[in-house]
Amino acid sequence: MLRITVTENASEQRWTLQGRLTGNSTDELIANWKTNRDSFPSRNFVVDLNDVISIDKDGEQALLMMMRDGAQFVATGLYTRHLLESLSMQIANEADH
Numbered sequence: 001m002l003r004i005t006v007t008e009n010a011s012e013q014r015w016t017l018q019g020r021l022t023g024n025s026t027d028e029l030i031a032n033w034k035t036n037r038d039s040f041p042s043r044n045f046v047v048d049l050n051d052v053i054s055i056d057k058d059g060e061q062a063l064l065m066m067m068r069d070g071a072q073f074v075a076t077g078l079y080t081r082h083l084l085e086s087l088s089m090q091i092a093n094e095a096d097h
Contacts, residue, residue: 001025002052004032012044015071018051021059030062037069049075055083063087 002025003018013036021029037045047066055063064087067073075081 002029004029006032006036008043012046013040014046014048016048016051020054021049021052021062022054022056023058026056026058026062030065033062033066033069045069045071047071047073049073049080049084050077052077052080055080060087064090067091 001019002021005016005018007014007016015033017029019025045066047063049063060083063073063084067084067087068091073084075084
């Protein structure tokens with residue numbers, strides 16, 4: 001189960017994710033992300049992962065897509081920070097090729 005809370009102001013949309021970023025919840029996140037991203041292309045998007053307790057491969061791909069779209073992430077957990085660093089390196093390697 002994943003809970004998605006979106007708050008916004010004039011320049012930023014903050015996505016707070018809570019629970020498991022796995023399976024069908026990943027599909028829901030991607031659908032909501034694409035809709036909001038297309039509707040507000042000039043806003044900064046901040047994704048708070050502090051309350052995410054598990055991320056599977058589908059969840060990783062969703063985060064990678066969001067990262068490619070310019071999302072900024074907030075994460076204090078060691079595993080989540082390591083995962084975000086790994087995804088950032090993957091994007092950097094893609095840019096080099």
